[in-house]
Amino acid sequence: MHVSAVIVGAGPGGLAMSHHLTGIGVDHVVLERDQVASSWRRERWDSLRLLTPNWMTRLPGYGYHGGDPNGFMTATETVEFLDRYRHTFDPPVRTGVTVRSVVRTADGFEVRADEGCWRCDAVVVATGASSRPRVPALATDLPRDVDQLTALAYRRPTQLTGDGRVLVVGASASGVQIADELRRAGREVTLAVGEHVRLPRSYRGCDIYWWLDRIGQLDERFDEVDDIGRARRHASVQLVGNDDRRDLDLNALQDAGVQVVGRFMALRGTTAQCSGSLANMVKNADLKQARLLRRIDEFVDEKGLSDQVGPVTDASPTRLGRPTTELDLRGFSTVIWATGYQPDLGWLPADAIDRRGRVIHDGGVAAVPGLYLLGQPFLRRRRSNLIAGMGVDAQDLGDHLRSHLDQRSRERLVR
Amino acid sequence: MTQTESPIIDNGVNIDALRGARQALTDAPEAAQFQWRATCEWVRGTHSRSTITDFSGLGAQHAHRQAFSIDADHPEVFASEDHGATPPEIVLAALASCMTAGIATVATNRGVQLRSVTATVEADMDLQGILGIDGDVRNGFSAINVTYQIDADASRADLEAIVAQSQKRSAVFDIVTNPTTVHVGLA
Numbered sequence: 001m002h003v004s005a006v007i008v009g010a011g012p013g014g015l016a017m018s019h020h021l022t023g024i025g026v027d028h029v030v031l032e033r034d035q036v037a038s039s040w041r042r043e044r045w046d047s048l049r050l051l052t053p054n055w056m057t058r059l060p061g062y063g064y065h066g067g068d069p070n071g072f073m074t075a076t077e078t079v080e081f082l083d084r085y086r087h088t089f090d091p092p093v094r095t096g097v098t099v100r101s102v103v104r105t106a107d108g109f110e111v112r113a114d115e116g117c118w119r120c121d122a123v124v125v126a127t128g129a130s131s132r133p134r135v136p137a138l139a140t141d142l143p144r145d146v147d148q149l150t151a152l153a154y155r156r157p158t159q160l161t162g163d164g165r166v167l168v169v170g171a172s173a174s175g176v177q178i179a180d181e182l183r184r185a186g187r188e189v190t191l192a193v194g195e196h197v198r199l200p201r202s203y204r205g206c207d208i209y210w211w212l213d214r215i216g217q218l219d220e221r222f223d224e225v226d227d228i229g230r231a232r233r234h235a236s237v238q239l240v241g242n243d244d245r246r247d248l249d250l251n252a253l254q255d256a257g258v259q260v261v262g263r264f265m266a267l268r269g270t271t272a273q274c275s276g277s278l279a280n281m282v283k284n285a286d287l288k289q290a291r292l293l294r295r296i297d298e299f300v301d302e303k304g305l306s307d308q309v310g311p312v313t314d315a316s317p318t319r320l321g322r323p324t325t326e327l328d329l330r331g332f333s334t335v336i337w338a339t340g341y342q343p344d345l346g347w348l349p350a351d352a353i354d355r356r357g358r359v360i361h362d363g364g365v366a367a368v369p370g371l372y373l374l375g376q377p378f379l380r381r382r383r384s385n386l387i388a389g390m391g392v393d394a395q396d397l398g399d400h401l402r403s404h405l406d407q408r409s410r411e412r413l414v415r
Numbered sequence: 416m417t418q419t420e421s422p423i424i425d426n427g428v429n430i431d432a433l434r435g436a437r438q439a440l441t442d443a444p445e446a447a448q449f450q451w452r453a454t455c456e457w458v459r460g461t462h463s464r465s466t467i468t469d470f471s472g473l474g475a476q477h478a479h480r481q482a483f484s485i486d487a488d489h490p491e492v493f494a495s496e497d498h499g500a501t502p503p504e505i506v507l508a509a510l511a512s513c514m515t516a517g518i519a520t521v522a523t524n525r526g527v528q529l530r531s532v533t534a535t536v537e538a539d540m541d542l543q544g545i546l547g548i549d550g551d552v553r554n555g556f557s558a559i560n561v562t563y564q565i566d567a568d569a570s571r572a573d574l575e576a577i578v579a580q581s582q583k584r585s586a587v588f589d590i591v592t593n594p595t596t597v598h599v600g601l602a
Contacts, residue, residue, distance in 0.1 A: 266594040276592035280582040289574050322558065 003029050004405050005122040006111045007397060010036045010093045012082060013058060013375035014126035016390035018091035020398035030091055031049075031113060033098040039083040039128055043400040044075035046156045047181060049241035052209050052386055057081060060391040062088050070207065070240070072241025078387075088265050101347045108370060111121060121408050122370040122401045125348065127360070129376045129385055130341035136169075139337065141267050143329055145358065151338040154178055155183035161337060162333025165189065167272070169264050171196040172235035175338030176248050180240070181255050190327060194263035198318070199237045201245045203293060204300070208239070214267030215299045215362045217292075219381035225378075232378045234342070243374075250282065250318050261323050272327040282318040289315055343376065364397050370404055372397045428523040445473075446473045448531040462488040462498040503556070507536045510587045511561060517581030522567065525577065559591065 007014045008034035021028045034043065050057065055069035057078075062085045064073075065372045067317060073081060079252065079345050086093070096115065103110045108121040135149035142148060147162060151174040162183070168179040171193040179191045199208050212218050225231050250260055264276035293315065329335075345359060352368040354360050360367040363380045374393055377383060383389030440447040449472035468482045500508070511534040516547040522529050538559040544552035566572050581594030582588045 217483075262592075266596075268594070275595045277582065277588065280579055282581065283575070284579045287572065287579060290572065291576075 001029075001116065001374055002119045003027050004120060005029075005124060005401060006031060006109070006120045007124040007126055008099050008111070009126035009128060009375075010086075010095070011126060011128055012037075012040060012387045013128070013377070013394065014124070015085055015091060016059050016394035017081060017124050017374060017398055018093070018127060020391075020394045021401070022061075022089060022091065024398060024402050026398070026402055028092065029118060030058070030093040031097040031099055031111065032093055032095045032116070035095050036086055036093060039130070040079045042084065044131070045151075045154050045178070045181075048075050048177070049073060050078060050387070051237065051239050051241050052063065052388060053207050053241070056209055056213065056386070056388040058083055058388055058391065067255075071243060075393050078152075079198045082084060083395070090228050093327050098114070099204055100331070101369075102349055102366065104349050104351070106122070108158050121405055122372065124372045124397070125345070126344075126374040126400070127343060129343050131344035132342050133337060134340040134342050135337045136264070136339060138264075138267050139335075140337060146329055146332055147334045149334060149336045151175070151336065151414060152334060152341065157182050159189065160334050162334030166219045166332050167264075167329070167332050167335045167336055168325065169339035170235075170340065171238065171250070172338065172340070173237060173239055175336075176238045176250075176410055177240050178255060179258050179337055180248055181254060183253070183258050188259075189257075190259040190261060190332075191250075192237075192261050192264040192272075193250065193278060193281060194275070195249075195281055196235050196285050197237045198245050198289045198315075199239055199251050199292070200249075200315060201239060201242075203310075204312065205218065207245075208262045211296050211299075211390075212382075215296060217295075218381065218386070220286075220382045222378055222380050222384075228378065231382075234377070251316060254319060260320070261327060262325060262360060267329075272329055274327060276322050276324070276325050279320055282320055286317050287313070287402055307415055364393060365400055370408075372401055387404060424521045424523055424526050424528045426529050427518050427520050430520070430523045432569045433520065448472065458486075458498070460488075461493070461495045462486065464499075468517075500543070503538070503540065506587075507538055507589065510559065510585075510591055511536050513585045513587035514561065514578075514581045517585050518563070518565070518577055521577045521580045521584070522569070525569075525573070527567050527573065527577065532562070532566075533564045535562045535564075536560070 003026040004026050007017050007028060007030040010030045013032050014032070015036070018028065018030050018147055032038065049072040051072070053069065054064040054066065054071050054073060057064045057073060064081070097113045098115070099111055099113045101172055102114045102123055103112065105119070108119065109123050111118040111120060111123060117415065128153070133152045135150060139148060147160070149160075151170070161230055165188040166182050167190045168175050168182070169192045171191055179189050183189045201208060222228050224353060238249050246252065254260055260278070262278035262281070262326060264272055265275050268275040300309060343352060345357065348359065348371070349368060352359055352366055354373055359373050361373050364373045373379060374397060375390060378384055380393050381389060388399070449470060451470050453465050453467045455463050457463050463486075465485045466482055467479065467484070469476060469478045471477065477568055485505060487505060488498040489501055490497045490552065497574035502541050515532055519529060520534055536559065538556040540556050541552045544554040545550040563578055567574060569577070
């Protein structure tokens with residue numbers, strides 16, 4: 001079979017790209033291993049909600065129009081949203097097709113799946129940023145009687161067997177949410193904290209994402225920031241999307257009784273050695289949060305909005321006692337690795353990947369001509385990994401893809 | 416002395432060379448593999464003298480401009496002759512030196528002119544550890560406190576950020592705060 005473009009993955013990114021390619025008349029197919037939005041169906045814990053408010057949940061040609069614009073969608077509601085989106089334009093999705101490899105040919109690409117083979121001029125990788133958990137190597141040396149789980153496999157507190165303490169490793173959105181949920185379910189919880197990003201749920205009476213959107217922070221481009229490599233590796237924000245709009249920073253967790261320690265660095269026998277750098281990590285996060293809030297204040301002053309929003313407040317510094325640097329794991333029954341995710345890209349052509357397993361690309365345009373990447377952290381803008389970022393990225397990259405196809409046609413004519 | 420229109424932030428740091436090195440080592444990670452070396456010779460009692468002459472990196476061997484030596488000993492209250500700082504004090508000096516170098520570099524990179532930077536380091540130790548009196552007490556420091564006094568053209572928030580960043584990029588801060596596997600054997 002020949003099509004101009006193959007989109008791999010029918011999540012928000014793949015559907016947004018399909019919508020745009022449909023609009024600009026590029027024939028394509030969307031290959032999906034399971035059903036539309038499969039990772040949203042199968043790879044999220046029960047209580048998970050989007051970090052962004054409903055009004056932001058918007059894809060090209062379709063947005064949230066329910067009665068709770070300031071609420072946060074559950075994973076199930078996100079699936080329903082994507083299903084409804086799909087029915088608005090009927091994209092050419094082939095479900096149950098697992099792509100095994102993409103091979104470069106003299107004339108473009110061959111996308112190989114068990115269910116068929118597609119020849120094409122362009123491939124869009126929209127399989128998501130969180131296909132596989134990142135787990136540090138020392139996990140293999142943990143005591144055998146300690147259960148291990150990744151954030152990707154975590155579903156609910158009752159899933160955990162044993163009644164000892166739980167060590168949650170990682171203090172990004174996943175880690176703080178899981179630690180909080182387990183603590184509320186009555187478990188004794190220790191959270192190992194490395195570099196993290198602290199944010200309040202609301203500031204001056206408005207949701208933090210409303211501010212990030214308004215001040216233009218989410219639209220900062222990949223070619224404008226100082227060190228895009230570092231920006232892409234940032235941990236996700238310490239936030240939860242809840243109706244009570246509470247903060248979920250280290251102060252809130254410690255108030256709830258969660259023990260906070262430094263980054264889990266090494267194992268010596270049954271002792272986990274935690275970094276003594278926690279005070280600096282916390283200070284850095286406090287400083288960065290303060291800088292962002294000041295930026296919001298400046299925006300308010302500039303636009304003369306101060307009568308319409310709440311007063312300036314200073315976040316209280318993160319409290320730290322004298323955190324221990326050693327944990328005796330014999331008191332723990334479960335370790336949950338919330339140490340990040342990575343995309344699964346081993347099926348791409350070898351020359352598309354660098355030695356660290358990442359696609360070589362410039363804002364989603366891969367070094368291999370005709371190959372595109374979508375839905376990765378800070379791919380083209382700070383919003384790139386949000387559902388609210390898929391539309392604008394799909395438009396940019398879809399237009400680039402279209403010009404690539406035009407150039408291929410011209411080359412074929414000359415030959 | 417001539418007046419320049421805008422002050423040149425230098426701080427004695429060659430920031431362009433550092434930026435160039437970062438780019439070069441990003442492109443050639445094998446050149447980033449360094450080895451640091453020291454030899455240490457026992458003098459007498461608790462007195463020893465370490466000598467530092469050479470290291471490798473950037474794919475070559477390098478010699479310091481001259482050999483440096485550091486004497487270490489224990490003080491008279493430990494019935495020693497106090498020919499040098501104690502090894503833990505040398506660690507504190509190394510920590511402060513490393514972060515202070517970082518502060519100069521980060522400040523220059525951020526366009527901040529420094530006038531003075533002073534670190535005061537205090538570290539608590541319970542001697543019951545090294546004397547083997549209480550097995551629950553560790554040999555090393557129970558905590559280290561570093562306080563910086565900085566006179567510079569920058570706000571307090573900017574200086575806090577510079578100090579925080581210098582910890583993030585400090586070798587000795589990492590060496591002190593995180594475990595390292597150490598092998599010790601006979602030649």
